[in-house]
Every structure is written in structure tokens, then in C-alpha cells.
Amino acid sequence: MNSGLTAGRFKLSESLQLAHALTDLPSGAPFQDAIRLLPTIPVYDPTESTGSGFGYGSPAANTFGTNPVASQLIRDESQYNNRLQGSVNAEYAFFDFLSYKLNVGVETLDYVDRNSRKYGRITQNQPQNEYQSTYQEQRGDNSFLIVENILDFNKQFGDHGINVILGYSEQRGKNTFSRGLNRGYGTGPNYNFVLSAGTTGPEVTGTDSEYSKRSYFTQAVYDYKNRYLLTGSFRRDGSSRFDPENRYGNFGAASLGWRISEEDFLKESAPYISNLKARVSYGVNGNDAIGEYRYQGVINQNANYVYNGNVVTVGSIQTTIPSEGIKWESRFTTNYGLDLGLFDDRITLSADYYTSRTEDALVNPLLPIYLGNSGTRPFVNIGDIENKGFELQLGYQDNRSAFTYGVTGNLTTVKNEVLRLSQEGQSIPSGVTRTEVGHPVGAFFLIPFDGVFQTQEEVTRHVNSAGRVIQPYAAPGDARYRDTNDDGQINDSDRIFYDTSIPKIQYGLGANAGFKGVDFSLLFQGSGGNELFNVARATMDRTDDPANFRADFTPWRPDAPSSSTPRALQGGGTTANLREAAASNARGSSRFLEDGSYLRLKNISIGYTIPESLTGKVKGISNVRIYVTGQNVLTFTDYSGPDPEVVNGNFFERGVDFSSFPNLRTFTGGIQLGF
Numbered sequence: 001m002n003s004g005l006t007a008g009r010f011k012l013s014e015s016l017q018l019a020h021a022l023t024d025l026p027s028g029a030p031f032q033d034a035i036r037l038l039p040t041i042p043v044y045d046p047t048e049s050t051g052s053g054f055g056y057g058s059p060a061a062n063t064f065g066t067n068p069v070a071s072q073l074i075r076d077e078s079q080y081n082n083r084l085q086g087s088v089n090a091e092y093a094f095f096d097f098l099s100y101k102l103n104v105g106v107e108t109l110d111y112v113d114r115n116s117r118k119y120g121r122i123t124q125n126q127p128q129n130e131y132q133s134t135y136q137e138q139r140g141d142n143s144f145l146i147v148e149n150i151l152d153f154n155k156q157f158g159d160h161g162i163n164v165i166l167g168y169s170e171q172r173g174k175n176t177f178s179r180g181l182n183r184g185y186g187t188g189p190n191y192n193f194v195l196s197a198g199t200t201g202p203e204v205t206g207t208d209s210e211y212s213k214r215s216y217f218t219q220a221v222y223d224y225k226n227r228y229l230l231t232g233s234f235r236r237d238g239s240s241r242f243d244p245e246n247r248y249g250n251f252g253a254a255s256l257g258w259r260i261s262e263e264d265f266l267k268e269s270a271p272y273i274s275n276l277k278a279r280v281s282y283g284v285n286g287n288d289a290i291g292e293y294r295y296q297g298v299i300n301q302n303a304n305y306v307y308n309g310n311v312v313t314v315g316s317i318q319t320t321i322p323s324e325g326i327k328w329e330s331r332f333t334t335n336y337g338l339d340l341g342l343f344d345d346r347i348t349l350s351a352d353y354y355t356s357r358t359e360d361a362l363v364n365p366l367l368p369i370y371l372g373n374s375g376t377r378p379f380v381n382i383g384d385i386e387n388k389g390f391e392l393q394l395g396y397q398d399n400r401s402a403f404t405y406g407v408t409g410n411l412t413t414v415k416n417e418v419l420r421l422s423q424e425g426q427s428i429p430s431g432v433t434r435t436e437v438g439h440p441v442g443a444f445f446l447i448p449f450d451g452v453f454q455t456q457e458e459v460t461r462h463v464n465s466a467g468r469v470i471q472p473y474a475a476p477g478d479a480r481y482r483d484t485n486d487d488g489q490i491n492d493s494d495r496i497f498y499d500t501s502i503p504k505i506q507y508g509l510g511a512n513a514g515f516k517g518v519d520f521s522l523l524f525q526g527s528g529g530n531e532l533f534n535v536a537r538a539t540m541d542r543t544d545d546p547a548n549f550r551a552d553f554t555p556w557r558p559d560a561p562s563s564s565t566p567r568a569l570q571g572g573g574t575t576a577n578l579r580e581a582a583a584s585n586a587r588g589s590s591r592f593l594e595d596g597s598y599l600r601l602k603n604i605s606i607g608y609t610i611p612e613s614l615t616g617k618v619k620g621i622s623n624v625r626i627y628v629t630g631q632n633v634l635t636f637t638d639y640s641g642p643d644p645e646v647v648n649g650n651f652f653e654r655g656v657d658f659s660s661f662p663n664l665r666t667f668t669g670g671i672q673l674g675f
Contacts, residue, residue, distance in 0.1 A: 009093040016086045027075035031642050032536045032659035033068035036547045043069050048120065049187065050074050055124030055546070063546040066123045074118040082110045097155035103148040113138040119187040132200075133185035135193040140177040146170070161223035171213040175292070178206035209292040214238045229257035239288040242327060243295040249328035253283025261341075275341030275348075280334075287329040290362055290379045297322040298376075323378040329362040346398050352391040357419070359384045363651050365428050382428070383421040385441060389413035405513040412506045416440040430652035432533050432588055433501065442652040444498035444533060447490065448482040449591035451563050452556050464488040473580040477556035477567030481589060490584065498590060501655030503597075504529025517609045526599035534641050536659045538592040544571030544582040550640075564591075596655065598637035598644040605629040623674040632663045 004013035040060045045053035052070030055063040085107045093099040119133040148169040155162055182198025185191050195202070217235035222228075234252040260266055261276040298320035305315045337352040360381035390413045397406035418437050421427070427436040434445035453459050459474045468488035471480065484494045505528050512521040540550050556562040569582035607627030637644045643662030648654055 011091040012089070014086070014088045017084070019081075019083045019085075021079070021081045021083075023079040023081075025077040025079065026072065026661060027077055028066060028068070028071045029659055030068040030071065031662070032539065033066045033071065035536060035540060035550065036063070036065040037067060038063050038065070038546075038548050041067070043067065050118070050120030050122055052122060054122050057124060062124075063548070064124050065547055070120075070122040074120055074122065076114070076116045078114050080112045080114075084108045097153060099152045101148075101150040101152060103146075103150070105144075105146045107144045109140075109142040111138075111140050111142075114193075116191070116193040118191060119185075132183055133187070133191060134181065134183045135185060135195065135198060136179065136181045137195055138177070138179045140175065142175045143173065145172045159225045161221075163219075163221040163223075165217075165219050167215075167217045169215045169217070171211075171215075173211035175209050175211075176207070178204070180204050210240070211292050212240045213288070225262065227259050227262040229255075229259075231255045231257075233283075237286055237288075237328075239328070241288045241290055241292060241294065243325075246325070246327035249286045249330070251284045251286050251330070253281065255279060255281035255283075272343055273341070274343065274345050275339060277339040279337045279339070281337075282332075282334050284330050284332045287331065287362060290323070290326070290364075291376070294323040294376075294379055295326060320376055321378045323364075323380065326362065326379050326381055327360060329381070330359045332357045332359065346396060348393075348395045348397075350391075350393040353389075354391065355386065355388040357384060357386045361385050365430070365652065381422060382435075383437075384419040386417050386419050388415050403513070403515045406511070408510045410508045413504060414502065414506070415504070416502045428652060430650065432656060433653050434495075434497070435652055436497075439497050440499050440502050442501050442650075442654050444501055444531065444590070444593060444655065445495045446498060446533075446593070447492070447494045447587060447589045448484065448496060449589040450480045450482045452561075452566055453478050453480050454561055454563075471584070473577040473584070475567075475577070475581065476558070477561075478569075478581050479566040479585045479587070479589070479591070481584075481587070498531065498593060500529070500531040500593070502530055503527035517611060519605075519607045519609070521603070521605050522601065523603040524599060525602045526597070528597035530596045530655060531593045532596040532639060532641065532644065532646055533588075533656045534592050534594050534639075535657055536641060537594075538588050541565065541592075542586040543568040544586050594640060595638050596644050596646070598635055598639065600632065600636070600645070601630075601634040603629065603631055604633055621673060623672075625672040626670075627672065628667070628669045630665075630667045632665045 001016045002014070004011070006012075038055075038061060041055065041063070042053040044051055048054070050067075050070050050073070052067045052073065053061075054067045054070065055061055055065065085105075087103065087105040089104075090102045091099055115136045117134045119131065121131045146169060148167060150165055150167040153162070153164045180195045181203040182195050182201070184198050184200030185193060215235055215237045217233070219231070219233040222230045232252070232254045234250070236248060236250050238248040240247070257277060257279040259275070259277045261273050266273060266276065297318050300317050300319050305317075333354065333356045335352055335354045337350065340349040341347070361383060362379050363382050364377040364379045365382075391410070392412075393408065393410040395406065395408040398404070418435055418439060418441060421435075421437055427434050429445070430442065432444060432446055433442040435441050435443070453462070453471075453474055453476050455476055458480070459471065459476070459478075460469060462470050462474075462480060464470055464483050464486045466486075466488065470483045470488055471478070471490060474480070481490045482494065483490060484496050487493065507526055507528075509524040510522065512519070514520070537550065539545070540547060541553065543549075543555065553565065554560065554562060555565050555568040557567065566585040569578060569585060571579070571582050605627060607625050610624045610626070612623070635644070641657050642659060645663055646655070646657045647660050648656055648658070650656075
């Protein structure tokens with residue numbers, strides 16, 4: 001809802017949005033579970049308490065995979081959200097060139113998350129404490145308020161234009177959270193999932209946090225004859241998320257633009273150039289998105305511990321390591337750009353070269369629990385990270401009487417590199433990735449897979465510079481790896497970097513057309529130059545683990561040799577060589593890196609706007625549009641996982657695909673009414 005009014009020099013406007021959402025979430029990792037579970041196991045089994053099948057320990061059904069259908073049936077995870085967003089904007093003009101603006105914005109979010117689990121096993125040998133009936137409920141209330149005061153001076157002095165603003169803003173955020181957990185709701189078939197109905201081990205926790213930010217800012221813009229544009233800005237921000245000594249940060253920016261197309265020499269020599277502008281900018285922004293009270297540790301004052309063989313029930317323990325000494329993250333960006341318009345801007349081109357350097361980057365790497373951190377991971381300023389590349393956008397728009405059409409394409413290149421870490425020589429390992437100076441953030445760090453041994457002679461000839469056989473346990477059909485450090489053995493010391501976790505290019509192509517009320521649009525997007533580590537494939541290609549295999553899994557056999565897939569060896573072989581070979585073949589190496597490039601038809605839409613001659617007959621209705629849209633309609637890729645557009649929330653594991661929920665293909669039809 002939006003409204004506004006004007007009375008003389010005074011203007012007032014408001015905006016209000018209210019949304020309610022109910023979301024049912026998938027349980028576990030259903031896509032990975034679905035491909036891992038053996039086809040010999042029935043989806044439904046009335047002899048089991050859950051009514052679903054799982055691994056039974058027999059040769060035909062021996063697996064520790066989870067039944068994905070059973071996981072969804074016995075677990076229920078839902079989210080209820082009520083969100084209110086509103087703003088009020090008031091402006092009073094003292095003079096035509098001087099005004100005061102007051103902006104007030106508010107947002108509130110009330111949510112309830114409910115997670116229940118019925119009684120029963122869905123995995124072989126699942127301990128009883130993992131399949132008992134449980135219920136968890138989380139409630140929270142988040143509120144945010146911002147107040148901005150802006151004094152705006154805007155005046156033209158002949159050929160000179162000056163615009164200066166001075167501002168002051170305050171932000172306040174408050175979050176409350178409570179969680180209750182209980183167990184022992186019986187064995188079914190009927191359940192009463194409320195917190196008070198559980199009988200075993202209730203747990204209650206909650207938090208209450210506040211956040212504030214204060215900002216002083218100014219911006220000045222100078223314009224001469226609409227040819228030369230100079231802009232400068234400065235702001236000083238203070239955030240309660242940092243300790244008092246590091247609370248404030250200073251940030252600024254400057255830019256220069258030159259509209260060459262307004263110069264007389266270009267107007268005369270190139271009349272078909274409607275716009276030509278060169279620009280350069282440099283600036284720094286700050287980031288404080290780390291959560292509240294991170295510079296302080298958390299103490300649990302109700303912890304149990306053992307002393308002299310007795311359980312002491314009154315104890316304290318630090319459960320969260322403080323983020324000591326952290327300060328604002330700063331991002332310095334330099335940009336050189338050129339804008340071109342031809343034939344009354346029917347053809348447009350925008351080209352940029354950018355360098356973005358993040359200093360004192362704020363991240364929270366994984367830490368082992370034995371360091372005293374069992375809660376939220378602490379943040380650290382890990383060092384400096386640089387992104388640089390080109391951005392290019394080309395468009396064409398035209399209109400031929402009642403027919404309008406246009407095409408727009410964009411391309412972005414990026415080179416990511418870690419320039420400095422907080423400690424010299426330090427690296428940050430994270431599973432199959434590592435972050436280290438001279439490489440991208442979260443670069444793959446893997447043992448190089450070098451094919452499959454085809455003959456015993458190849459095994460014998462696979463030696464280091466000293467003549468030592470590198471994989472003496474191997475036989476024809478086993479995986480061959482590169483001994484990168486030439487020590488005559490294969491282990492984690494042979495890992496090398498594969499700097500392909502971040503796409504080198506990202507691109508898009510859009511088109512639109514319209515004719516007598518009919519409108520059409522589509523959008524393609526894609527990326528290239530990166531690889532993905534396919535965790536699901538690494539899981540299913542293991543023959544030493546009782547699990548399913550992918551449809552095109554063809555391990556090496558003497559009568560059907562393969563150069564990409566080792567022979568099938570069961571874990572726990574009868575000899576040491578067999579056991580070591582089975583473990584070696586299952587190693588998470590570069591064998592499971594796949595090309596992550598893709599092209600996707602992201603959106604397509606077609607609509608029809610009913611002529612006003614018909615809608616005008618209905619009082620109060622100004623226009624009616626009927627439309628059909630599709631999202632994620634088609635994807636072209638060689639990646640074998642569920643979705644090449646991987647979403648991974650871990651900053652250091654961007655290219656690792658844990659079979660996260662893929663983008664949904666959706667088709668929507670609707671009617672838009674204007675009143």
C-alpha cells in the first residue's frame with residue numbers, strides 16, 4: 001500500500017507491506033539419500049515401525065543410507081513468518097534550492113519454526129536415542145528501525161550545477177529468540193506434538209540481543225554544462241557489533257564523468273553518436289555483518305562436570321570464543337568505464353574494468369570443539385582479497401509502429417585472489433578446499449587423479465625419481481595418483497591447488513517484444529570457467545561402502561577396461577593390499593571434479609493486456625493483464641549433479657556440491673489488475 005500528499009512546500013508519503021508465509025522444508029539431504037539407497041530396498045515396508053524400508057544387513061540390502069521418503073514422512077519441518085515493512089517520508093522545502101527530508105523505516109518479523117520427529121528407524125543400526133520421537137519449537141521476534149535526517153542543497157548557477165547533502169542516521173535492531181525441545185512422545189501412531197507433552201529431557205534456551213548503528217554522511221556533486229560531473233562523498237559509521245575501540249570506521253568515494261558527446265567537436269563529426277561518456281571512480285565501503293556481541297565470549301553458568309568421581313551440578317564453562325580485536329571490513333573499489341549510445345540510444349554499450357580489494361575481510365572459519373568453541377564460530381579479520389575483471393553490457397531497442405522489441409546481453413569476468421592472510425604463511429583448510437595467499441578463496445586442494453592402471457607393468461613402472469614404487473598395493477584396475485612431492489607414496493602431502501572453484505565468466509542474455517497488447521520476454525543466464533566437486537558422485541562411486549551406484553557407473557574390468565573408474569573393491573578385503581587399494585580407490589581426489597559451466601533459461605513470460613476500450617467499461621479498473629511465466633525452464637550443462645548453480649553457505653567451500661536443494665522449475669499464471 002502506497003499513498004502521498006502535497007501541501008505547498010510540504011510533501012508526505014508512506015509505504016506499507018504485510019506478508020505471511022508458510023514454508024514446509026525438506027528433511028535431511030533427500031537428493032543424496034535418493035540416489036544412495038539401494039534399489040533392492042522397498043520404499044514402504046509395513047513390518048517396520050515407520051512403515052518404510054531401509055538397510056537390513058543382508059547382502060541384498062546392506063546399506064547405511066537413509067530412506068528419503070521415510071525421512072519426509074516421519075519428520076515435519078515448517079516455518080511460519082509474519083513480516084511487516086513500512087516507511088514514512090516527509091519533506092519540507094525552505095527554498096526552491098534547499099529542503100529537509102525525514103525518512104523513517106521500520107521492519108518487524110515474527111516467526112515460529114516447528115520440527116517434529118515420529119518414532120522409528122530410517123537407517124540401519126540407528127541408535128535408539130536417534131530415532132525416538134522429539135519435538136522442537138523456535139520462536140522469535142526481530143525488529144528494525146532507521147531514522148534518517150537529510151539536508152539537501154541543489155542549485156544551478158549559470159552553467160554550473162551544485163548539489164550538496166548532509167545527513168545523519170540512526171539504526172536500531174532488536175532480536176529475541178527462544179527454543180524448547182522435548183523428547184518421549186511415544187511410539188505412535190498418534191502424536192501430540194506440543195512441548196508440554198514430552199516426557200524425557202526437556203531443554204529450554206533463549207537469547208535477547210540488540211544492535212545499533214550511527215552514521216554521519218555527506219555528498220557533493222558538481223556539474224558543468226552537463227559535460228563534466230564530479231562527485232565526492234564521505235561517511236563515518238559507528239557499529240555496536242565491534243568493541244568500543246574499533247567501533248567507528250571512515251569511508252569515502254569520488255568519481256569523475258565526462259560526457260564527450262556534448263563537446264562541439266564530437267557533435268559535428270559524429271552526429272549518429274547520441275551518448276558517449278567516460279567515467280572513473282574510487283571508493284571504500286564498510287561491512288559489519290557479523291551478528292551481535294561477537295567481541296564477547298559466552299559463559300554457560302549451569303554446566304555439569306565430574307570432580308573426584310562425582311558429578312558437580314554447579315559449574316561454568318566458556319562455550320563461545322570471543323571475536324577479539326575485530327574491526328570493520330573495508331572494500332576498496334576502482335572502476336574505469338565507458339558508456340556509448342548510437343542512433344538515439346537504440347544501440348547502447350557499457351564497458352567497465354574494475355578492481356575490488358577487500359581488506360581485513362571478516363569471516364568465521366571452522367574451529368574444532370577442543371579449542372573451547374561449541375557455539376557460534378568467532379569472526380576474524382583474515383586478510384586481503386582481490387577481485388578484478390571486466391563488465392560489458394550491449395543492448396538494442398527499437399520500435400516499429402505497434403511492434404517493439406529489444407535484446408540485451410551482459411558479460412562479467414572475475415579473477416579472485418587472496419593477497420594476504422592475518423598470519424604470514426597461514427592457510428585455511430576446509431575439507432577438499434584450501435584458502436591460501438596467491439590462490440582464490442576456497443580453491444580446490446586435492447590429490448591429482450591420473451587415470452587407472454591397466455597392467456601390472458604400469459603399476460611397477462609408477463615410481464618416483466629414486467625408483468621407489470609409489471603404489472605397491474595397487475593392481476590393474478586401481479586408481480593411479482600423481483606423487484607431486486616425489487616422496488614415493490600417496491598421502492595428503494600430494495595435494496595441489498585447482499584454482500577453478502569460482503566462475504571465471506558470468507553472462508546473461510535477455511530479449512523482449514510487444515505487439516498490440518501482447519508482451520513477451522525471456523532471460524538466459526550462465527557461467528563458465530569453474531569446476532564443482534560432486535560429493536554425491538564421490539559417495540556413490542565408492543564400492544567399499546554399502547550404497548547405490550549411479551546408472552552409468554562402469555568400473556574397470558579385465559574384459560571392459562576403463563581409464564576413469566577404478567575396479568570395484570569391497571571394504572575390509574582379505575589382504576592388506578586389497579584393503580589399502582579399496583581405500584585408495586575411494587579417495588576424494590580430483591577425479592570428482594566436474595565442469596560446472598551451464599546455460600539456463602532462467603525466466604520466460606508472455607502476457608496480454610486487454611484494451612482500455614473493454615476494461616474502461618468496468619468502473620474503477622484501469623487495466624487488466626493476463627500472463628503466464630516460467631522459471632528455470634531449461635538447463636544446458638555437462639555437470640552430472642542435480643543443479644550446476646550450487647548454493648553453498650560456507651564461504652570457503654563455494655564450489656563443493658553437497659546435493660543442496662536445486663532450483664525449482666515453476667510455471668505460474670495470473671491476472672494483474674490496475675485500479
